[in-house]
Amino acid sequence: MDEKTFSHRDEPPKDEERVGERVTIRDVAKQAGVSVSTASKALNERGRMTAETRDRVRQAATQLGFTPNALARALVSQRSFTIGLLTSDTYGRFTLPIAAGLSAAMADRGVSVFLCAVGDAQDRIDINLRAMQEKCVDGLIIAGKRIDRRVVRDLPPLGMPVIHVNAASAEGEIGFVPDDIGGARLAVEHLIRLGRRRIAHISGPTNFEAVTLREQGWRLALDDAGLLLPGPASALPGEWSEAYGFAVGQRFFDRPSSERPDAYFCGNDQIARGLIDALSFGGVCVPADVAVVGYDNWELFAAATRPPLTTVDMCLTDLGGAAGLTLLELIDGKPVSPGVRRQPCRLVVRQSCGTGSAGYARPQMGGKPEEERQPIGSSTG
């Protein structure tokens, strides 16, 4: 089990150096011939000392394979370098990108993150909240599935900074959510740039704030371009499903040709897919006849659509990272103003809008770069 180097191991092991036991700073100090406090300072770049001494300690540490005990350090420094991620999304559509971004940003700074998948059960929430307190996390990220719902209804005073991500936050709290208005604008402006003029919008249920915001973005972009059609009828809120997109696509043919949209901005990728299926089935060519933009950049849908879907990516990974960084500032006592931050989305251009004349293509257009092209959904292996 142990494959420690055999060099420098001539003397019989003293009690502090018992084989299999973890090597502590005492071992390092002894090996380097200094006191424990000096060893500590040397290892932590603190205080002044001879370069020679510092080096000797460092050498001893690597030689012995010293790993500092973060628990002990946390106990004295009152800082555990851990944070908690409490998420209600056990399915993972939103949480995993957020968690991955958070985890990566934190790992670089020596901070580890506890995952608490609580779903919606209040007792799970309580248990995990308590665990986080016992474990002395420095702060907490609370992540949800909807920007208009709180994950924890009555958050008790935790005595630590908290940031809400992709979820609702109350007055005085700090929240990070995707900028839905901006994301929608990205999509619609892209369509306009490509020469589309009759741009319809299909989306999910209106009781989602995201639906309202994306519709606003759509409207604003159209208005800016002087393309806003009269009447509210052109926005079609419905369901988040493929079936709904399909149904709308079928209704496309009920309208006289002159009234048919030449583009659709969809509230999510599933709707876009259903829509494209219906249009294609009806003999309409996407993107030649009708352009389609989705929302979410859910690879699985976006890449499987024929043609591959141009769609808005909410950059949830960045969102997680940004939230984590701000949490760190809070932990460091830096002043951070409350309120919700709407983080920018980005448009991923594939082929469902054609190229038009804008020359908007990116190198990776029509697909993600190789590295990201994983065997998604490849059921295990």
Place this chain on the structure above:
Amino acid sequence: MDEKTFSHRDEPPKDEERVGERVTIRDVAKQAGVSVSTASKALNERGRMTAETRDRVRQAATQLGFTPNALARALVSQRSFTIGLLTSDTYGRFTLPIAAGLSAAMADRGVSVFLCAVGDAQDRIDINLRAMQEKCVDGLIIAGKRIDRRVVRDLPPLGMPVIHVNAASAEGEIGFVPDDIGGARLAVEHLIRLGRRRIAHISGPTNFEAVTLREQGWRLALDDAGLLLPGPASALPGEWSEAYGFAVGQRFFDRPSSERPDAYFCGNDQIARGLIDALSFGGVCVPADVAVVGYDNWELFAAATRPPLTTVDMCLTDLGGAAGLTLLELIDGKPVSPGVRRQPCRLVVRQSCGTGSAGYARPQMGGKPEEERQPIGSSTG
């Protein structure tokens, strides 16, 4: 920020009880009028003492809102009640169910789990492995995307128990993976029970062990029923994509009617979906003419398929929970034999196989063939 109760707060706060500071066991002891060691024992149900004393301590603890400091406890008990989850799957298809199951099972036992999303970058792996050691986790779960790939190629001696989940493990290690052979049998036996006789198999690339195993299960089930067709041609390995399923579905019509399968067992849900689309598009009715079973129970696909897909669920949540429990045993020093455990899958019956004669129907099964006879696009959801 602090909303401590105001009762029992008459005396001016002593230095150990400064407002805003966390209350420690010393505070509890003082409040209860006992020593710290007695307080500790009372709170931990250890040693013998008057019920009266124990109660007094407990009361003081709740009154003061005492939360034990797990860091301090870990330092002395050499047990942190934390484990690490290192996962290469940043997309989340497999990790999140596993993580959720693990997290839930551990939370019930006071164990918290660190999430380390490392992707495939070796430096991320190293950083996170080191962080887990510094944080003194009691054990590590390493989760992957494929049962035939190691997540960490050369795992250094960590000095802590490790369990591999949904990933390859080496001789002498412990692994938890879904039972692919069993899962396949579940699917095929279901089809047989429903009266299907010519059951084809479509799956992903043959360099996936999962593909090989599922094919084995398919073959075994057929053989048991005396339905094994001669020649290896009836297994069609290809890609994990919808496009591949669609392509196979199209080839269905190239064969003479007498040679056409009356059922397909698909290696994943995406293939199944593509297949169903192609069959429906060609006028074949699913399940009346051809039954289809998928694999993964990826809700998004399984529920969106027309008709909703009967599919194999790998029970990844259970897998995560089971792995965690075994890790706990390892941590407790209990003997656990090495090797890989293949955990059972379960069949989720929806409507893509019809009811047949086996009386296997559930209330929502058995849609009218007419309703199900829909063009390709209707396979939205």
Place this chain on the structure above:
DNA sequence: CTGAAAGCGCTTACAG
């Protein structure tokens, strides 16, 4: 039954 002491592995003033 209860408490004083030592110690988990570190860091941090404070002396020398």
Place this chain on the structure above:
DNA sequence: CTGAAAGCGCTTACAG
């Protein structure tokens, strides 16, 4: 520049 001492918040033998 270096080290002895105290202490972070707890638990665990060991005395009383």
